[in-house]
Amino acid sequence: MDAAPRTLLVKIFGKDHPGITSSLFETLAGHGLDVVDIEQTVTRGRLTLCVLVPAPAVDGPLRAELHRWAEGERLDIEIISGSGDNRPRGEGRSHVTVLGHPLTASAIAAIAGRIAATGANIDRIFRLAKYPVTAIELQVSGVETDKLRGELAGEAAARRVDVAVQPSGLLRRAKRLVVMDVDSTLIQGEVIELLAEYAGCLDEVAEVTAAAMRGELDFAESLEARVALLAGLDASAIDAVRERVELTPGARTLVRTLKRLGYQVGIVSGGFTQVTDVLVERLGLDYSAANTLEVVDGKLTGKVVGEIVDRPGKARMLARFAADAGVPLSATVAIGDGANDLDMLNAAGLGVAFNAKPVVREAADTAVNFPFLDTVLFLLGLTREEVEAADAADDDLGDADAEH
Numbered sequence: 256m257d258a259a260p261r262t263l264l265v266k267i268f269g270k271d272h273p274g275i276t277s278s279l280f281e282t283l284a285g286h287g288l289d290v291v292d293i294e295q296t297v298t299r300g301r302l303t304l305c306v307l308v309p310a311p312a313v314d315g316p317l318r319a320e321l322h323r324w325a326e327g328e329r330l331d332i333e334i335i336s337g338s339g340d341n342r343p344r345g346e347g348r349s350h351v352t353v354l355g356h357p358l359t360a361s362a363i364a365a366i367a368g369r370i371a372a373t374g375a376n377i378d379r380i381f382r383l384a385k386y387p388v389t390a391i392e393l394q395v396s397g398v399e400t401d402k403l404r405g406e407l408a409g410e411a412a413a414r415r416v417d418v419a420v421q422p423s424g425l426l427r428r429a430k431r432l433v434v435m436d437v438d439s440t441l442i443q444g445e446v447i448e449l450l451a452e453y454a455g456c457l458d459e460v461a462e463v464t465a466a467a468m469r470g471e472l473d474f475a476e477s478l479e480a481r482v483a484l485l486a487g488l489d490a491s492a493i494d495a496v497r498e499r500v501e502l503t504p505g506a507r508t509l510v511r512t513l514k515r516l517g518y519q520v521g522i523v524s525g526g527f528t529q530v531t532d533v534l535v536e537r538l539g540l541d542y543s544a545a546n547t548l549e550v551v552d553g554k555l556t557g558k559v560v561g562e563i564v565d566r567p568g569k570a571r572m573l574a575r576f577a578a579d580a581g582v583p584l585s586a587t588v589a590i591g592d593g594a595n596d597l598d599m600l601n602a603a604g605l606g607v608a609f610n611a612k613p614v615v616r617e618a619a620d621t622a623v624n625f626p627f628l629d630t631v632l633f634l635l636g637l638t639r640e641e642v643e644a645a646d647a648a649d650d651d652l653g654d655a656d657a658e659h
Contacts, residue, residue: 259339261310262291265321269330271302282324283308286317291340296381302330310336347375348423349400351393351407352634355416356625358389362414366393369410373398384639387505387627392636394423404620419621419634421605430604430635432582433513434542434573436591437524437531439468440609441628443501446526447481450555453492456484470594470614474525475565479558482548486557490550493529500530505629510538512632512642519580523572525564525595542579544572570598590631591615607631 267279276295283290283306292307311317318334325332351370355362370377375398383390395403404420411418438445451460460481467477513520521542524531531545547560564572569591577587589596589603592611600606600619608619609628616622623630632642 262337262339263308263310263314263317264335264337265306265308266333266335267302267304267306267325267330268332269302269328271297271300275302275328275330276304278328279304279306279324282320285320286311288317307340346397347399347403348394348396349398349403350419350421350423350636351395351403352383352390352419352421352621353393353411353416354388354390354418354623354625354630354633356388358391358416359414362416363391365410365414366407366416366418369406370395370403373403373406375403383633383637384630386639388625388630390630390633390639392633408617417621417623417625419607419623421620421634429586430588431517431586432519432521432577432580433588433590433631434521434523434576434599434603435589436569436593436596436599436609437522437534437545438526439592440590441503441506441522441534443503446496446500446530447485449496449499450485450488450492451481453495454485454488460484467595468593469612470597473565474595475563478525478546478563478565482555482559483557485548485555488555490553490555492555493527493548497530497533500534503626503628505627507538508629508642508646509631510540512629512637512645514539515645519576519582521572521576523564523569523576523599525569525593527559542572542576544568544575566595566598569596570602573599573602588631588635590628605634607634 267275288308290306290308293305295302295304321332321334353366367377375395377393377395379394381392383392400420400422407418407420435441445464448457448461448464451457463472463477463481466472467474510520519541522531522534522540524545526545528545528547531543534540535543544564546564549556549558549560562568573587573589574584577584584602585604587603588605588607589599590607590609591600592609592615594612594614597615597618600608605621606619608615608622610624610626611619611622621634
């Protein structure tokens with residue numbers, strides 16, 4: 256077997272300024288060298304640039320010229336001899352997204368330590384966002400994604416950060432349908448509880464809602480019981496509730512950005528079409544499914560019309576939307592907070608528990624526990640800078656900022 260070819264790793268450090276990269280490669284070009292690998296980062300104005308090149312048979316002249324170049328640019332340089340290319344990444348490759356507010360050094364130490372304990376290696380780290388949360392992505396290799404996810408889940412909870420672990424590959428970039436729950440996900444609060452305020456039965460309804468979302472009650476039965484308490488309520492209360500509905504911070508940014516990327520976006524709700532239809536129009540959504548309150552002679556009858564959208568119903572709607580969109584389930588994202596979202600979260604290519612009940616956080620692929628819906632974009636590998644640049648191009652930057 257032939258020995259691996261000799262290489263030189265050229266490492267540059269110092270204050271960044273325009274022209275460094277071009278002038279370095281002009282120097283290397285003078286020696287007729289190819290480029291094996293290159294990576295460059297700038298942190299708070301300080302440059303780190305690494306270039307891997309084949310070593311000339313006699314490398315003294317190259318080393319001398321590179322040191323003169325670095326001195327002229329007022330940069331530090333290190334040149335390391337070796338053999339071959341970078342070592343290949345291990346099998347089992349994952350993207351690990353970490354969200355914190357704040358993101359502490361102790362949290363990173365714990366997460367990195369747990370990764371190392373599995374025998375995996377962190378190949379690359381970069382920042383996705385600095386607000387409304389600090390988000391970083393680690394590219395990890397050497398251990399299967401499911402094992403890594405299990406190892407990091409407990410550490411994330413202990414350190415009060417969110418950690419999403421997804422397999423590397425084309426599927427992560429191919430997700431083209433996002434389906435969300437509505438109450439306490441796309442919007443703040445529960446519509447049925449707002450209606451219950453007008454009916455004078457808020458405490459009774461809220462108690463049943465909480466038990467259903469924790470998975471302690473069958474959702475269909477709990478919905479029927481809660482809606483029955485609204486019997487006789489004037490239908491004008493629905494109009495009043497529509498006026499009170501508030502989107503979750505970041506909801507507009509999430510939908511707007513997904514639509515720019517060519518995603519289709521839908522909602523599936525255990526709530527009511529009398530509210531969700533307005534959200535579809537307001538946000539320009541592609542798909543929607545929800546229950547419909549029966550109204551007779553201007554009064555709620557205490558019943559819903561048609562098939563109830565319950566826990567299995569949400570999963571069926573996800574599959575139906577995906578089929579209509581021509582998107583495989585593996586290329587879908589589902590977002591929800593309650594136990595009735597679990598089938599949908601498990602059926603999707605990526606299930607995100609958003610500010611969810613414990614039973615949901617434990618079962619979903621990943622959890623986001625910060626009250627900003629657009630943090631889901633970071634799980635897709637997007638950066639805050641990319642989102643803001645798109646908003647600025649459309650003169651929408653002010654609207655985006657207003658969400659946080």
